[in-house]
Amino acid sequence: MKKTIVDVAKELNLAPSTISKIVNNTGRISPETRERVLKYVQESGYVAMSNARILSAKKSWTIGVIYSDISLIGFEHPFFSRILQSFKNHVEQTGYEIVLIVSRLGNNELTYLEWCRNKKVDGVLIVMGNINNPNIIEVVNSTIPCVSADVVMPNLHSIISNDAMGIILGIDHALKLKMKKIIAVSGPLTARSFMTRMDTFRNYMVHKNLEYNENSVIIADEFGYESGYRVGEMIANRVDNLPEMILVFSDVLAFGVIRALEAKGIRVPDDVSVIGYDDIDFAKHYTPSLTTIHQDTKAIGSLAAQELLAAIEHPIEKRQIVKYIPVTLIERNSTKKI
Amino acid sequence: MKKTIVDVAKELNLAPSTISKIVNNTGRISPETRERVLKYVQESGYVAMSNARILSAKKSWTIGVIYSDISLIGFEHPFFSRILQSFKNHVEQTGYEIVLIVSRLGNNELTYLEWCRNKKVDGVLIVMGNINNPNIIEVVNSTIPCVSADVVMPNLHSIISNDAMGIILGIDHALKLKMKKIIAVSGPLTARSFMTRMDTFRNYMVHKNLEYNENSVIIADEFGYESGYRVGEMIANRVDNLPEMILVFSDVLAFGVIRALEAKGIRVPDDVSVIGYDDIDFAKHYTPSLTTIHQDTKAIGSLAAQELLAAIEHPIEKRQIVKYIPVTLIERNSTKKI
DNA sequence: TTGTACGCGTTATCAA
């Protein structure tokens, strides 16, 4: 049978409160009893029952994670699941535990904030959230410390991948290869990251005095391979005006683009070079292996963890803070060699 | 400020226990008060604080998930994360919530079972567990209802993909294509599924009077693409005795095998056909797109959920039960057409 | 049908 704090107290001829103080390192206790208790606790393997603990104290040692609005997809997302994993590893080091925030509790529909208060979560990590979701906005503007990865909105402290840097690396790489006819392929602009990449692309192209017009960017209508394929066909049809370099804002789209080009007899990288974005596992196994922008999911997750933990310890006034994590260009075989 | 059950009781001039009975549908209550209370609860959005609830009752409406021994990998696994997602969707319908079981609580190291008891989880789902992990064995043999996906061990109720069926489908497909020289490529035999596929392959080959000898199976030393590539090179070297069909027990290995064959000038599917296993996202985008055995992760997850929920409601004596989920063969372009 | 009283296991406050 499980020992309670009362059992432990009895067996040591002490009061429960004394045990509690020692276990939680609070209050003044004589070194002797402290040691005696600690030793006993160690041996008997006593651990406070967390529900009782949470009920009585304020803290739950728990961090809520808003992972996805569309709960039907989720864990398998190559980018976000990595961030989450890294975040998890980091916070667990410090004794916290993560729980997935959902919008129901038993048979009740709750807002995210209600759920958080009900569970007394100490902080919230937001990944893959729609910034217009009132549920999320409510949490962000509450008193609960929040940090996000990849989501930027008012009053929110965010850790994001440096999207501008990725695009600049891409264009610079093209320039290094003496290419000047560069176009971009973006996913749907509902995602902030695609917006940023678009903007940077335009600005940097202009900045570098490269040709930029309405044909310089193509926006895919979806995120998947097939959508990329359709874009690739469009590009292939510009027979008299093929680009030398295509910057595609996601690897999966890039895969589609490449296949479509090849289907039309345009060789990659001989006729045109392609750079992807994300460096998903498969990028290195594609044919041709994909030159791409690698995002440092591990750093994003662990910095998010650090910052959230800090905010929990020392609550600060909420305001928008954005920290950028550098990306790197991984050169493979979808781009010409120098 | 958050309302408690006492607040609600006061405002309705009733006793807290009355409210509790109504909310939890227990005890006899007059229709009038029931309705009155329900209405008020609805409007005020009262929801019992879960920690207090769990502390007081036995149930936590929570299902623990043992997801991985190596916590450093995890969410992104294409096969298991899908099962988990499906499981999660299913149990959430019925008011349960999933939590990831870890082996620490605050600053204490706990066994899985201790953790479960501490949190009062109502049941446990095991995915990706090492069957020799004493931690897991302890949970399985405890009084807590358990169900596993893809893990088989004594006293455990398991839902698994029908591995034998996958192999039989593969061999039958080869036969349909009039191929008789069939070999198999397996991943490391540390995984039960690979073992089963191996055994089935041998038995069914013999059963069909097909040639089976020490060259009929090659076991890759790892799970990844590179490992598959090495196996592919080995196969390619058997110039005078190439197989007509290669059954590879994982898509990722198959990708490697195919590339290695091609590198040696052996064309797929013209010279040799390849069937993969798993039907991961990328299988359809590979070149050539991969004929493969599709595992029904959704069915596995949701059946696991059903069975676990049932076991929680009506605890049954623990014994080994294994239920199989059918697989299907998806025909693509890595195999000859008929 | 409703209400009273106690227990769940812990922490915090205050007194000794």
Added chain:
DNA sequence: TTGATAACGCGTACAA
């Protein structure tokens, strides 16, 4: 330095 006592919020016998 230690202990008694009262919350924390809820469920549940049992009494009314």
